[in-house]
Amino acid sequence: MEGSMRNMCLLGLLLALMIAGLGEVNGAHECGRADPNMEAFKLAPCASAAQDENASVSSSCCAAVKKLDQNPSCLSAVMRSNTAKSSGVKQEIAVTIPKRCNIADRPIGYKCGDYTLP
Structure with a gap:
């Protein structure tokens, strides 16, 4: 016993x-307790803008990026996530979205994988 x-x-x-x-x-x-793969779904409105640098960036995309942009390491992790990759996101184009959205307080010069946020 x-x-x-x-x-x-x-x-x-x-x-x-x-x-x-x-x-x-x-x-x-x-992204704290959130999985970057799951957070990537929040950037669905950015799909075309993350694949083609000449595509227009929608206001819903910019709003989603602005929320994630408050944590640059999370935004970078989302851009590099398997979900983003499997959705056809090109990281070298995705890193330009904060600038294309004219987000004033974006993390300019932040290193995201092999790329730097302009």
């Missing part, structure tokens, strides 16, 4: 440590 109780306590402790560890992993993203 004593061994069984000890095993239950050990199992409970391991479970608590696993849950705490998962919370740290989720909080380790550039």
